[in-house]
Amino acid sequence: MNASSQAEPPGPDFSKNAGLVAAVAQDAASGEVLMVAWMNAEAYAETLRTGRAVYFSRSRGKLWRKGEESGHVQTVRAIYVDCDADTVLLKVEQVGAACHEGYRSCFFRQVTPAGLQVVAERLVDPAKIYKRG
Amino acid sequence: MNASSQAEPPGPDFSKNAGLVAAVAQDAASGEVLMVAWMNAEAYAETLRTGRAVYFSRSRGKLWRKGEESGHVQTVRAIYVDCDADTVLLKVEQVGAACHEGYRSCFFRQVTPAGLQVVAERLVDPAKIYKRG
Numbered sequence: 734m735n736a737s738s739q740a741e742p743p744g745p746d747f748s749k750n751a752g753l754v755a756a757v758a759q760d761a762a763s764g765e766v767l768m769v770a771w772m773n774a775e776a777y778a779e780t781l782r783t784g785r786a787v788y789f790s791r792s793r794g795k796l797w798r799k800g801e802e803s804g805h806v807q808t809v810r811a812i813y814v815d816c817d818a819d820t821v822l823l824k825v826e827q828v829g830a831a832c833h834e835g836y837r838s839c840f841f842r843q844v845t846p847a848g849l850q851v852v853a854e855r856l857v858d859p860a861k862i863y864k865r866g
Numbered sequence: 867m868n869a870s871s872q873a874e875p876p877g878p879d880f881s882k883n884a885g886l887v888a889a890v891a892q893d894a895a896s897g898e899v900l901m902v903a904w905m906n907a908e909a910y911a912e913t914l915r916t917g918r919a920v921y922f923s924r925s926r927g928k929l930w931r932k933g934e935e936s937g938h939v940q941t942v943r944a945i946y947v948d949c950d951a952d953t954v955l956l957k958v959e960q961v962g963a964a965c966h967e968g969y970r971s972c973f974f975r976q977v978t979p980a981g982l983q984v985v986a987e988r989l990v991d992p993a994k995i996y997k998r999g
Contacts, residue, residue, distance in 0.1 A: 833949065
């Protein structure tokens with residue numbers, strides 16, 4: 734091994750987890766963790782190119798341009814890669830609600846001895862932001 | 867469906883992803899995202915019972931009591947569950963470095979046009995905290 738072979742790699746490693754890396758979106762201003770989703774290489778490349786968060790929907794099997802339906806886009810201010818290069822952290826400016834349930838963050842329920850308790854205010858009614866039927 | 871059948875579930879859903887949920891550890895004081903790992907039901911139960919973060923190591927195929935070797939334990943102050951119940955957010959008090967590379971956070975490298983750049987100070991030398999051989 735020479736010095737150049739130990740240089741930092743160019744980006745996330747999409748070879749390990751069926752082509753996917755986990756992606757944590759964090760509010761760039763408040764530090765609130767908003768959501769966790771997945772990216773494939775194409776989603777990551779489009780995110781870099783456009784400055785808007787694009788994920789890969791495992792359930793739908795296709796790119797998920799965050800906010801394309803709801804308008805709740807994420808403008809990406811910085812991207813970090815973890816030690817194993819299989820997770821990325823996005824610092825974002827979030828328009829509206831990150832969560833499809835209408836909450837600012839997907840982590841709106843806290844574990845308590847009595848079960849899960851909703852600990853956030855719903856910002857928007859999901860029925861009003863997603864077209865039905 | 868009656869009202870009770872729509873009550874909040876008791877906790878994370880371990881039935882979806884080969885028995886695992888993703889777990890984001892966030893510094894309870896600073897809001898810094900420290901690491902992302904995995905939990906199975908046993909790791910989650912032990913975390914709840916002991917108040918110390920316990921993960922499931924996919925590479926080693928066994929429970930990973932965070933800090934058991936390094937001393938860099940995480941005391942869990944709160945746990946949140948996301949909308950799909952397949953990811954948890956832990957607010958923790960981190961002793962020392964969360965990252966096995968000796969950095970406070972695993973996200974110590976930022977994506978830049980020139981590739982990944984280390985943007986944090988190494989707190990400890992990994993060779994001094996992990997036994998070798």
